[in-house]
Amino acid sequence: MNLQAVWSIYRSEMRRFFRTITQSLISPVLSTSLYFIVFGAAIGSRIQEVEGISYGAFIVPGLIMLSVLTQSISNASFGIYFPKFIGSIYEVNAAPVSFIEIVLGYVGAAATKSMFIGLIILGTAFFFVDLTIQHPAAMVAFLTLTCISFSLFGFIIGLWSKNFEQLQLVPLLVITPLVFLGGSFYSISMLPEGWQTVALFNPVVYLISGFRWSFFGMADVNIAISLMMIALFLALCLGIIWWTFRTGFKIRS
């Protein structure tokens, strides 16, 4: 195992993150604050409570997930797409580095960044609402798993994208709707019965539900099923990456 190489990729990716620290952090913090103002204060003041929790607090886990999912995907996909685009990927290809080390370096860095952003948003939330986290360890575990699996997913998008348009397309067309319809701003039980069944096909529902459970001890779906779903997603992403690299595909001709 060439750990030095993993560290080298990781450090260089993190350096990029800190080079653009202002835009990396300001935009998620700003958009989260806006959500709090619009949904929490303006609309939330008329909703009052969802399942015994103030609406402002109720949307916190969903908001964090919203940012973490999109940030994981955009960081990881850009992280591998950019060197492919400018050609500097040749260095990684010519170096004595295995694909596992490449994935660890790039995905590890992307996951760290989104973890960072997730925690910053959580910190921001404390300014707006009263919040207690019932299961802090589970919360961190859920956040970490989500960061890793969606960074892997982003990495796949970056590997397969042939241009910047494709790089934007999946997050825009697939992830954003799934997240908004995944119960970030409401409980699935508030949906009409038919739509509740439809919602169960949305993987993001399980993420948000599980994450919300770690905050409030209540969930739309069983916490064990949530964990299983995220593990399944993680395994799926790992499988696709393994298969992509095994054929030398996408970064080697």
Add this chain to the structure above:
Amino acid sequence: MASIIQVENVSKVYDGGFRALDDVNLSIEEGEILALLGPNGAGKTTLISIICGLVNLTSGSVSVGGHDTIRDYRAARSLIGLVPQEIALEPFQKVLDGLRFTRGLYGKPADPDFLENVLRRLSLWDKRDSMTSELSGGMKRRVLIAKALCHQPKVLFLDEPSAGVDVELRKDMWEVIRQLRAEGVTIILTTHYIEEAEAIADRVGIISKGKILLVEDKDTLVRRMGHREMRIELLEPLASLPDTLAKYSLAQSEDRCTLVYSYEANGERTGIMSLFNDLNAAGIKLRDVDTRQSSLEDIFVSLIEDKPEART
């Protein structure tokens, strides 16, 4: 000298069906400078890319320092530094950070003194904290060389190092290459400039349409180049050569107005004076005399043109 790179029966067929390399065999000796010469699209870059691990081969095998480039890729790649043809650098990365990154990829611990040495040698030390996007084209190319050297490779590949480079920088680069060779680094460069091969290579390989046509010592090639021809134009056509001129094995043109004399320019006696004396004695009057040397380019062109189409 022992061979450090062995290329055996390597073929490469790209997805579209294009055969970029066709059963290539090549042995590169430790410590030499080998120039791979060939027209655009000959397969030079593909060959280098296969040895360096950027492109998967279709069949055959390559070993570097005795390590197979696929089975034992870590050991093989650790020995290699690559300077690509196209400038491909992270624009917002600082020069020194880029070198640290590359050295790390090769699993080598940080060595600030060594990196400083590399940057100074390439006159980049003053630019160590500049972002690569702020550098001129020539400097970017030197950064690529610095990156290729920062893990102390035993073999250095330079893909078209002179493409788009001014004369001054080219001379500097040749100097660096010679120094590296003196330190025992094996150097392989591709070029389509014949002068470049003549100036720095120990051996020259000529590659065209995916095949290696010839690999020879540059000196042997230069000796071939020492072969000269003298064309003697006559005032009047000469029906037949007098016997006194037989020993010169002169060739006559069809219109009988020109004689062609071949000789070795490096030879002790060229025989030119005695030929002129004998021509004079035979009463043959000359209009003009012209000599020309066969250059590496002639050899190159004749090799490429002589070969029938390798494939259809």
